Amino acid sequence: MKRREFLKAAGVGLTSTAIAAPAIAQSQPALKWRMPCSWPKSLDTLYGAAETMCKYVGEMTDGKFEIQPFAAGEIVPGLAIVDAVQNGTVECGHTASYYYFGKDPTFGFGTSVPFGPNARVNLSWMTQGGGSEALNEFYKKYNAYGIPAGNTGCQMGGWFRKEINTVDDLKGVKMRIGGWAGKILAKLGGVPQQIAAGDIYPALEKGTIDAAEWVGPYDDEKLGFYKVAPHYYSPGWWEGGSILHAMINLDKWNSLPKGYQKILEAAGHYAHNWCLAKYDHLNPQALRRLIAGGTKLHAFSPAIMDASYKATMELHAEVAASNADFKKVNDSMMAFTKNAYQWFGVAENSYDQFMLRAMRS
């Protein structure tokens, strides 16, 4: 029996004075966890979010709850985090939920789905719109508990060797594209490829693929795509505001004192904000460097955007018809997103439109 339960059973009043000293052995146990990540250390935005979360947990507990991050492949392959968490090889990991859409497309909603919410609406849905509850109900099947712990903001639409002016231009294009979005690209005639971060550049250089997307200017510049594919498109309509997750083994999560659960959750929010802020700070600087170096910036044409949206809605309706988890989470997310955007069209967007013009010069 835990001390709290004992006190409760014994009818002892839980005043802060009563708790102060002796409850500590239970409430702040010394723990050492490992957190493998889906990211190489060189991506200091994504890996940095995991590091920031771990550091914060340590600092909030005076070093008693120690979580050590590991880069992709150090102890667990970058795209096998959920598996390692599920089977208890590690206590937790830092990843993008949508990497696991092959197990079930419902995983997609933990990160982003095409034409889903932007970064702010995505976190709002997670925290106030029932998103995290719905996802954690689903993650239970994989013995995992997910905490938002990073955000990339809206991503770019990737690097192409040749200009993509029409929907037809996508036909036959072999493209490295993350997660579920590949299904939409395939509907439009493209050929999606799943390739881990470090292997994308060689594939693009050799011509094994014709195009590649990763995140945005700061990360993409590091991966070097601009050297072999000069046409850089926006927006990444499949990643309006991708959330990263700390995925925690459910038994380990349930065994934590309540205080440690709250500390993990708050550290996740801190890492979320840190990561998004870092991108907001560094992406524009990287974009300027890329353009100065010869990168050609393009916007996807309205026809490509419309065709992609239509293909997405069709695919989601098809999957929802036979996957109750997918339908439940998709309905929740899209209702929240629609509600939020109807408000964003009033104050947020009119303010941003003015500021975009004013800050241009």
Place this chain on the structure above:
Amino acid sequence: MKRREFLKAAGVGLTSTAIAAPAIAQSQPALKWRMPCSWPKSLDTLYGAAETMCKYVGEMTDGKFEIQPFAAGEIVPGLAIVDAVQNGTVECGHTASYYYFGKDPTFGFGTSVPFGPNARVNLSWMTQGGGSEALNEFYKKYNAYGIPAGNTGCQMGGWFRKEINTVDDLKGVKMRIGGWAGKILAKLGGVPQQIAAGDIYPALEKGTIDAAEWVGPYDDEKLGFYKVAPHYYSPGWWEGGSILHAMINLDKWNSLPKGYQKILEAAGHYAHNWCLAKYDHLNPQALRRLIAGGTKLHAFSPAIMDASYKATMELHAEVAASNADFKKVNDSMMAFTKNAYQWFGVAENSYDQFMLRAMRS
């Protein structure tokens, strides 16, 4: 000497095992703080952010660090939080920094200034752009340490009895308007009034004032302005993304164990995200109710926006010429904002523009 310093001085290695049990008396002392707020309890968004922060700190420390929130006027007047924190009447408070612009206009940057960053860029500036450091250097003069702990998103431009179609229509308009923005309104010929939340409606009803702004649909609906002033304008160009602060007495802050400082900071981030998410969830619903009830929604004309922007830049240049703190923080914030918006114009905005159309139906 603190235990940590003692261990350091004695050359004892600070492994987590060494710290685990005995350091606790220092690292997790039982504390009871009071947090008066600038908000009435009825505003469950703003007061709710303070409540959420306090609750989280309690939960993260198993009740050992207890902070009790108080509504405006319960123990400190709503607009005197910084004074009470400065002189140590209370340990901390929850407020909008810009309420104190009368002491020094530099306080404005802690919340928002006209044509400043939007909500996301504002927090990015605070955390990655040196904003919080610059502000805390300034807050030192008031014996305070500030932690971001809430955000309203972009606010509305307020409620007017009559339509405001031209800059001339603002001349002579008596308007309740928060903080520094009143200075801009005065430059355009308006007559700004500082009135606390609870007194705005009676003033508007009696005709003592012609117009009033507060926050946005959800809060404004509660305050009842729609009953007597049907013209509702967007955007609130003086509040692109207003941040609320937990202001902490600097001596109290410095006396905290490092772990408690980090817990406060993380609880602030949690409250920040909670508050913004709550607005994103509830504002659209309130706006639909208001419009169904007869509210006329308008956008400020481009000429009004341009004149307001011009007046803001003029005023800020004037103040910066004689106030080094103002200049330092303004330069930092505007450089970060300009940088971020130049990136937002690429992926974020093109994505949002598409989604605004797609989510309309």
